[in-house]
Amino acid sequence: MNETVSKLVNELQAIVGEGNATDDLAICTSYSRDQHWHFVPAKNPAYVVRPGTKEEVRSVLMLANKHKIPVIPYSTGINVRGLTIPVHDGSILLDLSRMNRILEINPEMKTATVEPGVTFGMLLEQTRKHKLRPAFPDAPLTVSVLANYYLRGIYQTSATDGHDHTISYEMILPNGEILKTGSRALSEMPYFRYGVGPDFAGMFCAHPGTCGVVTELTAKLYRLYDNRKEYFIGFDDVGTPTAFIYNLMHDELAASIRLVDNQSWLEGIFGTFDYAYDKLPKFVVCVLVEGVDSIFKAKDKLVRKYINESSGQILELPAEFARTFEDESLGGAEKSCMVFGLPGKGNYHCIGLYGPLTLAARYYEVHEKTALEVGIPKDHIHFYIDPIYSFHGQLCYFELDVFYDGSDAGFGEKLRNYNDKQFHRLLDIGIYGWFRPYAGIIEPTAERIGYLAEVWKKFLHVLDPNEIMNRGKLF
Amino acid sequence: MYMKLKREEILSAIHHCVKCKLCSIASFHPNAEWLPLCPSGQYYGYQAFYAPGKMEIFRAILEGEITEPSDGLLNAVYACTVCGACYEKCKQITNVELGAPDLFEEMRSELASKGWILDAHKSIVDKIKETKNAYGEKYEYKAETTDQNADVMYYIGCTARYRVPEIADAMLGIFDKLGLKYQVMGEEWCCGSVLFRTGQVKAAKELVAHNIEEIRKSGAKTVIFTCPGCLKTFKKNYPDMGVELVHSTQFLTRLGNMNLKKENLKAAYHDPCHLGRDLGIYEEPRAVLSEVANIKKMKREKKQAWCCGSGGGVKSAFDDFALWSAAERLKEVKEAGAEALVSACPFCKRNLKEAAENEELEVYDVVELVNRCLEG
Numbered sequence: 001m002n003e004t005v006s007k008l009v010n011e012l013q014a015i016v017g018e019g020n021a022t023d024d025l026a027i028c029t030s031y032s033r034d035q036h037w038h039f040v041p042a043k044n045p046a047y048v049v050r051p052g053t054k055e056e057v058r059s060v061l062m063l064a065n066k067h068k069i070p071v072i073p074y075s076t077g078i079n080v081r082g083l084t085i086p087v088h089d090g091s092i093l094l095d096l097s098r099m100n101r102i103l104e105i106n107p108e109m110k111t112a113t114v115e116p117g118v119t120f121g122m123l124l125e126q127t128r129k130h131k132l133r134p135a136f137p138d139a140p141l142t143v144s145v146l147a148n149y150y151l152r153g154i155y156q157t158s159a160t161d162g163h164d165h166t167i168s169y170e171m172i173l174p175n176g177e178i179l180k181t182g183s184r185a186l187s188e189m190p191y192f193r194y195g196v197g198p199d200f201a202g203m204f205c206a207h208p209g210t211c212g213v214v215t216e217l218t219a220k221l222y223r224l225y226d227n228r229k230e231y232f233i234g235f236d237d238v239g240t241p242t243a244f245i246y247n248l249m250h251d252e253l254a255a256s257i258r259l260v261d262n263q264s265w266l267e268g269i270f271g272t273f274d275y276a277y278d279k280l281p282k283f284v285v286c287v288l289v290e291g292v293d294s295i296f297k298a299k300d301k302l303v304r305k306y307i308n309e310s311s312g313q314i315l316e317l318p319a320e321f322a323r324t325f326e327d328e329s330l331g332g333a334e335k336s337c338m339v340f341g342l343p344g345k346g347n348y349h350c351i352g353l354y355g356p357l358t359l360a361a362r363y364y365e366v367h368e369k370t371a372l373e374v375g376i377p378k379d380h381i382h383f384y385i386d387p388i389y390s391f392h393g394q395l396c397y398f399e400l401d402v403f404y405d406g407s408d409a410g411f412g413e414k415l416r417n418y419n420d421k422q423f424h425r426l427l428d429i430g431i432y433g434w435f436r437p438y439a440g441i442i443e444p445t446a447e448r449i450g451y452l453a454e455v456w457k458k459f460l461h462v463l464d465p466n467e468i469m470n471r472g473k474l475f
Numbered sequence: 476m477y478m479k480l481k482r483e484e485i486l487s488a489i490h491h492c493v494k495c496k497l498c499s500i501a502s503f504h505p506n507a508e509w510l511p512l513c514p515s516g517q518y519y520g521y522q523a524f525y526a527p528g529k530m531e532i533f534r535a536i537l538e539g540e541i542t543e544p545s546d547g548l549l550n551a552v553y554a555c556t557v558c559g560a561c562y563e564k565c566k567q568i569t570n571v572e573l574g575a576p577d578l579f580e581e582m583r584s585e586l587a588s589k590g591w592i593l594d595a596h597k598s599i600v601d602k603i604k605e606t607k608n609a610y611g612e613k614y615e616y617k618a619e620t621t622d623q624n625a626d627v628m629y630y631i632g633c634t635a636r637y638r639v640p641e642i643a644d645a646m647l648g649i650f651d652k653l654g655l656k657y658q659v660m661g662e663e664w665c666c667g668s669v670l671f672r673t674g675q676v677k678a679a680k681e682l683v684a685h686n687i688e689e690i691r692k693s694g695a696k697t698v699i700f701t702c703p704g705c706l707k708t709f710k711k712n713y714p715d716m717g718v719e720l721v722h723s724t725q726f727l728t729r730l731g732n733m734n735l736k737k738e739n740l741k742a743a744y745h746d747p748c749h750l751g752r753d754l755g756i757y758e759e760p761r762a763v764l765s766e767v768a769n770i771k772k773m774k775r776e777k778k779q780a781w782c783c784g785s786g787g788g789v790k791s792a793f794d795d796f797a798l799w800s801a802a803e804r805l806k807e808v809k810e811a812g813a814e815a816l817v818s819a820c821p822f823c824k825r826n827l828k829e830a831a832e833n834e835e836l837e838v839y840d841v842v843e844l845v846n847r848c849l850e851g
Contacts, residue, residue: 020520022521022547024546024547024548025543025545025547026523026532026535026541026547026548026551026552027521027522027523027547029523029531029535029540029541030523030527030531031528031531032535033531033534035494042531042535048521050520050521076496077494077496077522077525077528078495078496079494095520095521095522097520098520119509121500121509124507125507125508125509128507140495140496140497141497141503142497142500268568324504327504331504331507332503334497334568335568337495337497338568338569340495340569341491341565341570341571343570344570346490346493346569346570346571347490347493348493405491406490407486407491
């Protein structure tokens with residue numbers, strides 16, 4: 001070990017304490033892979049640092065900036081798409097999980113302010129005391145609220161929540177400057193996204209740790225209602241239920257509307273592997289209605305009317321399935337993670353994208369076509385749609401899934417071939433955007449966005465001229 | 476007996492972990508509460524101390540990326556009680572084919588084969604070689620067979636003999652009060668649990684052979700254990716001896732009405748990992764305890780019980796961590812409104828009692844309460 005490297009550990013330990021910074025190979029190795037390892041190979045950070053305060057984050061960033069050392073921000077350790085796997089040698093992995101305070105829950109403002117290590121489970125535990133909840137991603141409730149909102153800020157499990165949950169945040173740049181967005185920049189009231197000038201919160205979002213480190217974020221909370229009712233309606237194809245989904249979305253009737261295939265996400269939504277899913281129609285639309293008393297009744301009546309008009313099959317299912325669906329949709333994904341453990345599979349690959357409901361059948365068609373072309377068996381091809389209020393542009397989240405045996409290296413090769421074709425095909429059909437950018441998907445996309453890609457790169461250069469922030473994950 | 480896992484089998488299991496980390500918390504939706512499950516990860520914080528991180532370390536060892544025994548490696552691998560809570564949680568949402576405890580014990584065996592062992596664990600081998608018990612104690616715990624032809628043998632175990640003898644005293648007291656004849660081994664050697672759990676498998680062979688021979692010679696049909704660690708080791712790591720192996724609480728449950736005088740005691744029951752998660756024995760200890768005390772339910776129990784912190788070689792090598800884990804459990808006991816904490820394992824009792832030294836909380840093994848409530 002050379003002197004500079006050895007000295008750096010000492011300097012990092014001087015900032016965060018001896019027990020919170022290390023260059024130990026085994027400790028660093030534990031951060032070397034995520035579930036995307038067929039696409040982003042294992043690589044160790046050279047150092048792992050666990051700051052406990054924003055002042056420590058700032059000092060670490062300034063030190064790294066001075067020495068031009070790559071920094072990878074990491075929140076609670078449930079990472080996907082290789083976004084926290086180092087690209088460069090000598091990187092510092094900034095593990096922010098110690099910063100796990102809920103700084104404020106403000107029921108009057110319907111907001112929560114959190115640090116990076118706060119998970120959806122931790123936050124819901126507190127917000128439900130006020131009959132409030134955060135908007136949930138389709139990710140384990142062990143994931144970071146802050147990192148997920150900052151990465152995109154659009155979530156799906158409850159359609160009602162819409163697509164913007166981030167209000168404002170504080171970010172520390174590599175040079176140690178602190179940026180505050182929205183009303184947070186002006187006052188101690190961080191409750192309004194559009195404070196002064198451009199929507200900086202939006203501009204800094206969806207950069208996977210490539211601008212700076214977000215140390216606290218204020219997000220919207222949503223109401224939990226007592227009145228709830230669930231419906232499960234079966235269809236044999238993707239196209240037919242779109243009219244039904246359109247009606248529900250147009251009239252803003254249901255809290256959660258999820259079209260899933262019967263062999264993957266439905267198992268998680270129902271919370272059991274032990275059911276004859278193959279006896280159900282191939283696609284199931286899961287609908288959850290909620291609301292205040294008479295409003296709830298009126299909505300429910302209309303939902304039933306649309307169900308009857310839908311030509312779908314109303315499924316009679318065990319009562320506990322409805323309860324699990326409620327929990328997963330309005331309380332965070334836990335059993336839904338059963339998709340990670342489908343029999344004979346055990347890993348997942350997905351392309352998540354936003355697009356209009358009008359293209360649902362085409363997305364599914366090209367998903368199936370490309371998968372079959374590269375040799376992915378039909379029973380590994382899965383799909384779901386989550387429409388999102390307020391439904392302008394018929395906005396939906398689509399997930400093109402392949403659940404597979406992660407230990408099968410040959411399958412990994414098939415998936416890489418799938419990606420090579422599919423990214424281009426989806427861009428050719430037309431999408432609103434990817435769920436979030438990552439290495440591999442950004443390159444074919446950047447080619448198509450003209451001067452915007454150049455501006456984007458220049459923007460990053462202004463914030464991070466020494467290019468220390470998670471470089472290689474975007475450009 | 477100990478079966479070495481195949482490399483492909485291990486890597487397959489590792490590759491199937493998608494690192495959702497749901498294994499680190501108790502089931503959330505039933506209570507909507509954030510309740511950590513992994514003592515090691517919760518205490519040390521680095522990813523290396525959670526199951527997904529440990530799996531990456533094992534992968535790197537097998538693939539030759541880690542070739543030296545750093546402090547971080549030894550801590551991450553051995554500062555884990557191998558309590559199996561992560562596996563129980565994982566099983567709920569996956570079809571995982573290989574349990575994390577098996578995987579982590581295999582990793583320890585791999586490390587031990589390279590000589591990468593903690594000094595504290597090496598010294599246990601030396602102590603056992605010299606004294607045939609894991610604590611290196613030279614004195615004898617006094618226990619005598621009451622009938623050479625008794626069908627029942629009580630295997631006392633090192634911890635009840637040399638660290639918490641009140642448990643052995645209580646078990647023997649129960650036998651006597653109930654007028655049951657029993658045998659104890661003339662020369663009881665350590666069962667080898669600590670060696671199996673810390674990867675030092677070879678050193679356990681002699682112990683296994685000796686204890687098998689002692690049981691064979693005794694002619695006993697049933698061997699009773701107050702230590703779930705010993706029971707698990709006999710069941711999992713010993714060959715089938717054609718004798719029945721039961722935990723004290725299973726034995727007591729079978730006896731039926733013992734005319735116990737129930738006490739007005741609010742007691743929380745702590746599930747020992749080896750008894751619960753490893754052997755699936757959850758109901759018998761509760762049944763016995765309910766005869767002598769009023770059970771107060773804790774939030775994390777049965778398959779999702781929080782470990783006491785002392786197993787897997789942790790107590791001997793990482794005592795601060797062991798006591799922290801126990802103290803976390805004590806908080807839960809108080810929250811449940813209990814005035815006593817009752818377990819069914821000498822290892823649990825020892826660590827929990829030590830952590831409760833300055834607390835107004837009694838810590839018992841269930842057999843102690845039974846003995847106390849039995850008409851003499």
